[in-house]
Amino acid sequence: MRMKVKSPLEVYNFLPRTNCKDCGYDTCMSFASRILDRSAKVYDCKPLVRDAEKDPKVKEKLEKLVELTSPEIAEVIVGVGDKAIKIGGEEVLHRHELTFFNPTAFFFDVWDTLDDKKIEERCKRVVDYKKFYVGKYLTLDGFAVRCTSNDPKRFREVAKKVASYGKPMVLISLNPECMKAALEEVANQRPLIYAATEGNWKEFMKLAFDYKVPVAIRAKDLNVLKSIAVTFKSAGIKDIVLDPVTEPLGEGLQKTFERVIQLRRKAILDGDKDVAYPILITPISAWLIEGDEVTKAYWEAVIAGLFIVKYGDAMIFHSIDQHVVMPTLTLRFNIYTDPRTPVQVAAGLREINSPSPEDPVFLTTNFALTYYTVENDLNSAKIKGWLLVVNTDGIGVEASVAGGKLTAAKVKEIIEQTKVAEKVNHRYLVIPGLAARLQGAIEDETGWKVLVGPIDSGRIKGWMEKNWPPKK
Amino acid sequence: LELLKNYNVERLEDVKIEGDLEIEIEGGSGVDLSSLTALYTLLNEFRNFFYHTNMALGYLQRISTMLGVPAPFQVAPMAPAAVPAAPQPVPAVPELKLPEKLIGAKFEPPKVEYPGYIEEVVLGATRADGGTRDYVVKLGGEKSLAFYIFDKPQPNLPAIAIDVFDRPPSLAKAVKVHYEDVVGSPAEWAKKCVKKFGADMVTIHLVSTDPLLENTPASEAVKVVEDVLQAVKCPIIIGGSGNKDKDPEVLEKAAEVCEGERVMLASATLDMDWERICNAAKKYGHVVLSWTQMDINNQKTLNRYLLKRAQMPRNSIVMDPTTAALGYGLDYAFTNMERIRISGLKGDTDLNFPISSGTTNAWGAREAWMTESPLDVDTPWGPRELRGPIWEIITGLTLSLAGVDVFMMMHPLAVAVLKEIFNTLVGKTKGGIADAGKWITAEV
Numbered sequence: 001m002r003m004k005v006k007s008p009l010e011v012y013n014f015l016p017r018t019n020c021k022d023c024g025y026d027t028c029m030s031f032a033s034r035i036l037d038r039s040a041k042v043y044d045c046k047p048l049v050r051d052a053e054k055d056p057k058v059k060e061k062l063e064k065l066v067e068l069t070s071p072e073i074a075e076v077i078v079g080v081g082d083k084a085i086k087i088g089g090e091e092v093l094h095r096h097e098l099t100f101f102n103p104t105a106f107f108f109d110v111w112d113t114l115d116d117k118k119i120e121e122r123c124k125r126v127v128d129y130k131k132f133y134v135g136k137y138l139t140l141d142g143f144a145v146r147c148t149s150n151d152p153k154r155f156r157e158v159a160k161k162v163a164s165y166g167k168p169m170v171l172i173s174l175n176p177e178c179m180k181a182a183l184e185e186v187a188n189q190r191p192l193i194y195a196a197t198e199g200n201w202k203e204f205m206k207l208a209f210d211y212k213v214p215v216a217i218r219a220k221d222l223n224v225l226k227s228i229a230v231t232f233k234s235a236g237i238k239d240i241v242l243d244p245v246t247e248p249l250g251e252g253l254q255k256t257f258e259r260v261i262q263l264r265r266k267a268i269l270d271g272d273k274d275v276a277y278p279i280l281i282t283p284i285s286a287w288l289i290e291g292d293e294v295t296k297a298y299w300e301a302v303i304a305g306l307f308i309v310k311y312g313d314a315m316i317f318h319s320i321d322q323h324v325v326m327p328t329l330t331l332r333f334n335i336y337t338d339p340r341t342p343v344q345v346a347a348g349l350r351e352i353n354s355p356s357p358e359d360p361v362f363l364t365t366n367f368a369l370t371y372y373t374v375e376n377d378l379n380s381a382k383i384k385g386w387l388l389v390v391n392t393d394g395i396g397v398e399a400s401v402a403g404g405k406l407t408a409a410k411v412k413e414i415i416e417q418t419k420v421a422e423k424v425n426h427r428y429l430v431i432p433g434l435a436a437r438l439q440g441a442i443e444d445e446t447g448w449k450v451l452v453g454p455i456d457s458g459r460i461k462g463w464m465e466k467n468w469p470p471k472k
Numbered sequence: 473l474e475l476l477k478n479y480n481v482e483r484l485e486d487v488k489i490e491g492d493l494e495i496e497i498e499g500g501s502g503v504d505l506s507s508l509t510a511l512y513t514l515l516n517e518f519r520n521f522f523y524h525t526n527m528a529l530g531y532l533q534r535i536s537t538m539l540g541v542p543a544p545f546q547v548a549p550m551a552p553a554a555v556p557a558a559p560q561p562v563p564a565v566p567e568l569k570l571p572e573k574l575i576g577a578k579f580e581p582p583k584v585e586y587p588g589y590i591e592e593v594v595l596g597a598t599r600a601d602g603g604t605r606d607y608v609v610k611l612g613g614e615k616s617l618a619f620y621i622f623d624k625p626q627p628n629l630p631a632i633a634i635d636v637f638d639r640p641p642s643l644a645k646a647v648k649v650h651y652e653d654v655v656g657s658p659a660e661w662a663k664k665c666v667k668k669f670g671a672d673m674v675t676i677h678l679v680s681t682d683p684l685l686e687n688t689p690a691s692e693a694v695k696v697v698e699d700v701l702q703a704v705k706c707p708i709i710i711g712g713s714g715n716k717d718k719d720p721e722v723l724e725k726a727a728e729v730c731e732g733e734r735v736m737l738a739s740a741t742l743d744m745d746w747e748r749i750c751n752a753a754k755k756y757g758h759v760v761l762s763w764t765q766m767d768i769n770n771q772k773t774l775n776r777y778l779l780k781r782a783q784m785p786r787n788s789i790v791m792d793p794t795t796a797a798l799g800y801g802l803d804y805a806f807t808n809m810e811r812i813r814i815s816g817l818k819g820d821t822d823l824n825f826p827i828s829s830g831t832t833n834a835w836g837a838r839e840a841w842m843t844e845s846p847l848d849v850d851t852p853w854g855p856r857e858l859r860g861p862i863w864e865i866i867t868g869l870t871l872s873l874a875g876v877d878v879f880m881m882m883h884p885l886a887v888a889v890l891k892e893i894f895n896t897l898v899g900k901t902k903g904g905i906a907d908a909g910k911w912i913t914a915e916v
Contacts, residue, residue, distance in 0.1 A: 094814070096807045113915055129851050133799070137849075148915050172912060195912075202570060209568040218909075222579035230577045235568055245908055252904025253896050258622045262581040269582050287916045288905045298862060302893060305866045309806075309873045318916055322854030326839055327798060327866040334803040335870075369800065380847045396801060398836075399794075403765045437684075456838055458846030 005068045008032040014065040015045060022046040035069055037340075038091075038101065042066050072268050073313075074277050075102065076214050076239045078142070078192045079168025085141050087241065087313040088278030093268055096339055103336040104307075105314040106329070107144040107170045109284055112151075112158040119158060123165050125320050131329060134343065135372040138329050140167075144194075144284075144316040145182070147173035152181035160185045170194050170216070170316060176203030187211040192314075194218070194280075195243055201228050205235060214239035216280050220247075222259060230274050240277045241314065248285040248303060257306065264311040278313035287318050297324050304328040308335055343368040344394035349418035350375065355384040357425040360468055362453065362460075363411065364432060365392040365400055374457040381461040386424060390414050397434040408441035415446055428470050432457070584623050586817035590614045590824050590877075591786050592627065593759055595673065595736055596707025602732040602757075606705035609672050611790060611877040612826030617813070618875045619897035626898045631878045632887050633673035633709055634665035635832055638688075638696045639680040644841035646860040647882045658696045659703035666704045669884040670891065675709040675738065676700050681722045682713035690718075690725040697726050701733060709736040709761075709880070716744040727752035738828075739763035739792055742774050750782035760784060761828055763792040766801075766808050768815070772822045779822070786825075790878065795829045797837040798867045805829075806874050813875030826877035834867035835860065835882065861885040869893055 005011055011032035018028065023044045025031040034040035042065050043049055052059040075089030086102045108126045110119055123143065131138040143162050147155040150173075159171060159182035169191040171182050179193055193211075195218035196204035208215035215232070217240060219225040229240055244259040260279055267276035286300035301324045304315055308331050317324065337343065344366050352375065364374045366389050378385060390410050392400035400406035411429075415421065427448045431438065433455035442450045451470060454463045592613035597603025609631045616623035618630075640655050650669075654661040658676055665671040678693045680686040697710055710726045712719035723737045727749075737753055738761040740746035746760075753760045762778055764770040771793050778784045793812055796805040809827055816824030834840055840863035845853045853859060864886035868879050872894065881887050895901045 094807075094810060095803075096811050109916070111915060131850055132845075132847050146912065148913050150913070174912060198574075201574065206568060206570060220908075222581070223577065224574075226577040226579045227574045231571055231575045234575060235571065247904050247908040250896060250901045250904040251899060252908060254621075254899045254901075257619065257897060261620065262579075262622070265582045265584065266579065269584070274577060275579065282911065284911050284916075285905070285908055288908070288910055288914070294858060297858075298865070298889065301862055301866065302869060302889065305869045306873070306893075309870055318911075321858075322851070323858035323862050326853065326859065327862050330799040330839070331802070331866055331870060334799065335806070337803045339803070339807055367801075377846055380849070396796075399765060399796075399801075456842075458838060458842065 005036070008036055011035050011065065011069065014048075014061055014068075016047045016051075018047065020047060037098075038071075042069060071101070072271070072276060073264075074238070074240070076192075076241055076278050078105065078170070078190060078214060078314075080188070080190045081166075083142075083167055084190070085168045090264075090311075090313070091268075093265065095335065099338040099340055100336045102313065103332050104281075104312050105141045105168070106332070107142045107168075107314065107316050108140060108320055109144050109146060109316065109318045110158070110162055111146040111148040112154050113148045116161070119161060122320065123162060127165050127167065129320070129325065131326060132372075132376060133330065133333060134369050138333060140325070140329075142168035142170070144170040144172055147171075147175065147178045147182075150175060150178065152178045155179075156181040156185045159191075163189050163191075168192075170314075172316075174200055176200055176207060179204070179207055183207060183211045183213065187213055190214070192216055192241060196228055196232070198224050198228070201231070205232055205237065208232070208237050208239075209235065214241060216241040216243050218243040218245060220245040220259070222263065222275075225263075226274055229277065233274070241280050242275065242277045243280040243282070246282040246285045246303065246307075248299065249289055253303070257310070260307060260311050279307075279311055280314045280316070281307040281312035282316045283307075284316045284318040294323075297321055300324055301328055305331055308332050345371045345389065347389050347391035347414060349414075349420055349423075350387040350389060352378045352387055353382060353384040355386050357423060358469070359384045359386065359424070360428060360430050360464070361386045361388060361420060361424060362430045363388045363390065363435075364457075365390055365395065365397055365406060367392065367394050367396045367400075370396045377457040377460060383460060383464060386420055388414050388418065388420060388429075397432045401435050401438060406435060406438070408438055408445035411438075411442050412445045415448070426470075581622070584616070584620075586615060586819075588615075588817045588819035588821070588824055590813075590816055590826060590875075591789070593787055593790055593826050595631075595709070595734060595759060597732055597734040597757070601734075603734060604701070604705070605707055605733065607707075608734075609707050609878075614817070614875070616817070618873055621898055628877070629894050629898060629900075630872055630876055630890075631672040632670075632891060633675045633878060633880050634669060634671040634887065635677060635880055635882050636661045636665065636674050636700065637677045637679050638693065639686065641677075641679065643882070644835045644860060646841065646857055647835060650884055659699040662700045662704045662708075666706050669887055671706070671887065673707045673709060673878075674700065674704060675711055675880050677711035677713075678722055678726070679711075679713045681718055682715050683718055684715075685713070690722045693722060694725045694729045698729055701730065707734065707736075709738055711738040716741065720745040720748040723749050724752040727756045727758050730758065731756040734758055736761055736790060740774070740778065742770060742777075746774070746777060747782050750778055750784050753788060754782075754784065759788045759790060761790050761792050762825070764794065766794045766796070766804050768793070768808055768811050768823075771812060772820075775822045775825065786821075789825045790828050791823075791825050792828045792830065795831055795833045795867070795871060797834045797840070798863055798870070799837050799839060802867060802870060806870055809871060809874035809876065827875055828878045828880065829868070829871045829876040831864060831868045831871070831879045831886075832882045834864040837863055839863060861889075865889050 012029050015028040023031045052062040071089040073088045073090040076087050077084050085105045087105050089102045092098045110122050126140050129140045145159050145162050155178045163186045171191045172194045173179050192214045194216040197218050217228045247256045263275050266272045283300045283304040286303055287296050297319045300319055345368050347366050362385050392405040395405050429448045430451045430453045436452045439450045590612040593611045594608050596605040596608040598605050610628045613627035636658050638658050654664050662674040665674050680688040681693045712722045736759040740749045740760050741763050762774050764774055793808050796802050812823050840860045861883045864883050868890045
């Protein structure tokens with residue numbers, strides 16, 4: 001981590017030091033430490049912002065502080081409004097050193113030689129995509145609109161159509177005329193334009209400047225990539241994304257891996273601001289290889305996986321099939337989970353679907369993933385029940401049984417704490433199938449009759465049909 | 473499923489996988505040959521792809537040479553002469569000064585060197601070294617992060633061991649279908665892993681020794697190990713049942729019957745008699761797998777015990793810091809392994825050992841094996857025959873980037889794909905796609 005300021009004290013010196021609490025923190029010092037770990041923004045200091053409007057000296061101070069605390073990798077915004085997406089903004093090479101901040105943005109391919117009906121179908125699939133995970137829905141970020149017609153009019157028309165879905169877009173054409181036509185229509189949606197190359201950089205520089213949109217630079221030679229970036233920056237273009245060219249196979253893929261890692265290391269280890277921009281990866285390149293659809297799709301997922309772990313800030317996908325989307329989306333969530341916050345929920349008793357005293361008592365751990373999975377499975381199967389959540393320090397069922405975090409003593413403790421015995425008129429406890437080996441111990445410890453439920457909570461419904469109410 | 477038309481989808485659809493995870497063991501039920509055919513087709517098709525790509529690549533290269541297709545970065549075409557902006561009296565907005573040419577900048581790639589290195593551990597012994605294996609497998613030896621061959625060459629590719637069980641295990645159907653014909657015979661099973669699925673090694677899990685299952689006595693259980701040693705000539709790994717009381721006895725006995733073969737004994741853990749396992753390993757010349765539950769400090773502690781108290785040689789320890797599946801704690805597993813690896817490279821000699829991953833755990837994820845999402849609100853999950861293997865692939869791929877040196881896996885397609893990835897990342901797969909920019913305008 002090479003933030004230019006490293007201690008809260010350095011930040012504190014820029015603040016009013018009045019402990020006014022307007023920012024929501026008790027002291028300026030605690031606010032300062034929040035700025036450093038990026039859970040608060042400099043602009044949250046209301047007095048500083050207010051004074052900066054009147055006093056040029058304070059303004060200078062504010063700007064200096066913003067600069068000193070800005071992320072190592074530039075943060076670029078694509079799209080507008082509440083669906084706008086931030087890419088880049090990273091600080092570290094390894095997530096345990098702090099965290100990764102802005103999850104890799106996933107843009108999905110739409111091309112302008114498709115007929116309108118097919119375009120609508122694809123757009124709808126992207127917009128409607130949903131996958132429940134850890135208490136929320138994973139969704140897809142936006143579209144990559146490719147100009148395969150080389151016809152400015154058609155590209156403009158399709159860009160407009162896709163824009164109507166309200167998601168951030170990447171516009172793809174190396175032809176400045178086509179790009180200009182689309183920008184005339186959708187520049188106000190702040191699309192990322194792709195791409196400036198050694199061949200067209202002048203025209204693309206002008207487009208990025210005139211329409212005030214972020215621009216991707218594409219070059220396999222990192223000297224060229226850096227040269228274009230430096231040239232753009234010196235012309236006042238700040239919102240830059242780097243595409244070091246994703247080669248999908250063989251030596252090309254190995255070299256791509258090297259380029260991506262070297263770009264990011266250069267920015268973070270050497271503090272080279274000329275390459276400290278978000279990196280764009282194109283798993284869609286996998287569709288250039290020979291083979292059947294499944295092969296290409298699998299390889300697309302592989303390329304995406306590689307660069308979700310290693311520094312890809314935005315990606316362009318072709319496939320919208322689940323065997324590509326589900327694993328990569330899940331991986332993105334995992335890699336960008338903040339390792340500083342344990343993924344836990346509070347222990348205790350939850351009432352699912354307003355249960356009555358004769359309904360079953362289930363047991364699970366406080367690992368957020370486990371908890372939300374069970375809760376959702378019960379809800380969606382419309383099962384009424386009482387759900388006991390044991391504090392296992394955020395460890396899942398199998399590992400917490402093995403590691404002694406889920407024990408008969410803990411089960412007894414939660415039964416007593418929650419007074420669940422007063423809420424039900426039976427003494428049956430349903431434990432997860434993966435905790436089956438605790439059955440006897442829990443019975444001995446609590447005096448409750450323990451029923452071993454299914455290994456996966458998605459199966460509780462079927463299990464209930466056979467096992468509930470329990471046969472005496 | 474239109475997408476799958478070229479892909480024998482009709483046959484794929486015939487693969488009616490019902491019952492998902494099989495908890496009960498079916499007794500000698502007939503093997504559905506049609507399903508096997510379809511899945512083998514899937515596998516073979518995929519393997520063919522590497523062949524095809526190389527062919528296609530050669531073709532593309534010949535064409536491009538013939539046509540004289542220029543290098544990717546030709547001289548930029550002349551941009552239309554920029555019209556100098558008319559000077560404005562009051563420039564309210566900054567004007568773009570279009571430069572004539574690029575400001576030249578040089579990218580100096582950074583080089584990272586670590587003071588430490590990862591120990592190299594050899595599994596298996598050939599006749600020359602007192603064993604009967606045809607070859608050995610070397611793990612570790614890195615001086616840089618995994619696949620950072622631009623820092624330091626990677627001495628050894630990650631190895632792949634396929635799991636074999638001494639009793640029919642509970643497996644996802646998509647996995648089980650590949651082993652149905654050999655499930656009763658660990659020796660045949662091991663042969664299939666090596667000959668058909670290209671495993672570098674096999675792991676024979678002596679699960680039946682579990683006192684809660686068949687409670688097979690150690691002396692009897694290890695006969696299976698002898699059979700496997702006879703059947704295959706690759707290095708082998710021997711797993712216990714996970715029972716803390718019985719495993720030391722079982723692994724000790726296994727160490728004895730494998731004398732000279734340099735097997736890996738899996739595993740020693742903090743809450744068992746690890747000393748007994750280590751003593752057996754030392755006596756008969758084997759390697760010990762040091763297994764902890766996703767905790768770098770515990771890993772350090774256990775390794776210290778093995779080194780200092782049990783006096784294990786440094787070249788005879790491999791670590792299993794625990795693998796969690798994609799979506800089910802992979803972030804913990806990844807970061808734990810990455811931290812361990814970086815500590816080792818930075819010179820922590822309690823942690824600089826090769827890393828092993830039980831990647832088969834990926835199949836515990838419901839996304840890998842369930843026919844459909846249990847939640848109506850989810851976008852349909854698609855055919856699980858395709859979801860399962862990629863779940864194992866992405867789990868393995870992610871952990872390979874954290875530094876895993878040996879993968880214990882099960883699905884043959886996942887094995888094939890991971891091997892291709894490893895070969896590619898160390899620069900052993902030649903060729904590539906001639907014009908990587910073709911996707912920009914191609915109709916896919």
